Amino acid sequence: MSSTNADDKYGGGFIGxxxxxxxxxxxxxxxxxxxxxxxLVSVFLIKKIFDADFVILLLxxxxxxxxxxxxxxxxxxxxxxxxxxxxxxxxAGIVVTIDILHKLIYWPTVGFAYYDTVQRKARVxxxxxxxxxxxxxxxxxxxxxxxxxxxxxYPDDEEPYYKLYVSNSRREEYKCRVLGQTxxxxxxxx
Numbered sequence: 153m154s155s156t157n158a159d160d161k162y163g164g165g166f167i168g169x170x171x172x173x174x175x176x177x178x179x180x181x182x183x184x185x186x187x188x189x190x191x192l193v194s195v196f197l198i199k200k201i202f203d204a205d206f207v208i209l210l211l212x213x214x215x216x217x218x219x220x221x222x223x224x225x226x227x228x229x230x231x232x233x234x235x236x237x238x239x240x241x242x243x244a245g246i247v248v249t250i251d252i253l254h255k256l257i258y259w260p261t262v263g264f265a266y267y268d269t270v271q272r273k274a275r276v277x278x279x280x281x282x283x284x285x286x287x288x289x290x291x292x293x294x295x296x297x298x299x300x301x302x303x304x305x306y307p308d309d310e311e312p313y314y315k316l317y318v319s320n321s322r323r324e325e326y327k328c329r330v331l332g333q334t335x336x337x338x339x340x341x342x
Contacts, residue, residue, distance in 0.1 A: 169223070172230030179231035180244050184224035191216045207269075210262055217255075225252060276303065283314050283328035286335040293318050300328070315340075 168174040169183050195213050198204055204212075228248050232241050280300040288295045301315035316326035316337070325340040 169227035169231065172227075172234070174227070174231050174234065176228070176231050176233075176235040176240060176244055179224075179227045179234075180247075183227040184248075187220045187224065188217075191220065207266060210266065214259060214262075221251070221255060224248075279330040280314060282330060282335050283316055283337070286328065287316050287318070287326060287337050290337055291318075293320065 164174055169179055174183075191213065194216070195209055198212065199209055225248050228244055232244055235241055280302075283300050284295055284298045287293060287298055297319050299317045299319065301317075304312040304314055306312045311329050311331070313327040313329045316328050318324040318326070327338050327340050329336045
């Protein structure tokens with residue numbers, strides 16, 4: 153019996169992919185491409201149905217993708233010789249290698265970007281709290297009357313600042329700059 157026959161000693165199916173007895177076409181499409189498309193469609197539907205957060209979708213994609221991609225890569229490399237056309241073997245090897253390199257670069261980049269975003273949001277929340285506390289300390293306004301803009305303003309000719317609003321009898325606006333441990337407050341001129 154030929155090693156390209158799916159009815160070999162180890163049979164076809166899942167074990168046939170692991171043993172390398174399936175055809176390259178089957179390994180490439182059934183173990184590689186179709187599961188990737190199915191995961192992509194599933195994640196898209198989850199986004200539409202549950203309105204999931206982007207970070208949750210990235211984590212879900214990673215969790216679903218990693219085992220299926222590892223299985224696909226292994227299967228395709230094991231079955232790479234099971235074709236009559238050398239060109240298809242070479243192309244399949246190139247595609248799998250590019251996919252592996254993509255995942256080795258993409259997932260650490262996504263992880264770092266997520267970590268950086270979480271850290272930045274924590275710094276912004278801390279800076280906003282420090283601004284509100286400093287205005288309360290300097291002016292005596294109740295902290296419940298002070299609201300802080302969510303993000304920094306970046307004027308062309310100045311350092312970036314947070315907008316502070318005081319909701320009392322007259323609405324007042326302040327600028328808060330956080331530079332290291334220093335927090336400075338100044339009233340915004342209308």
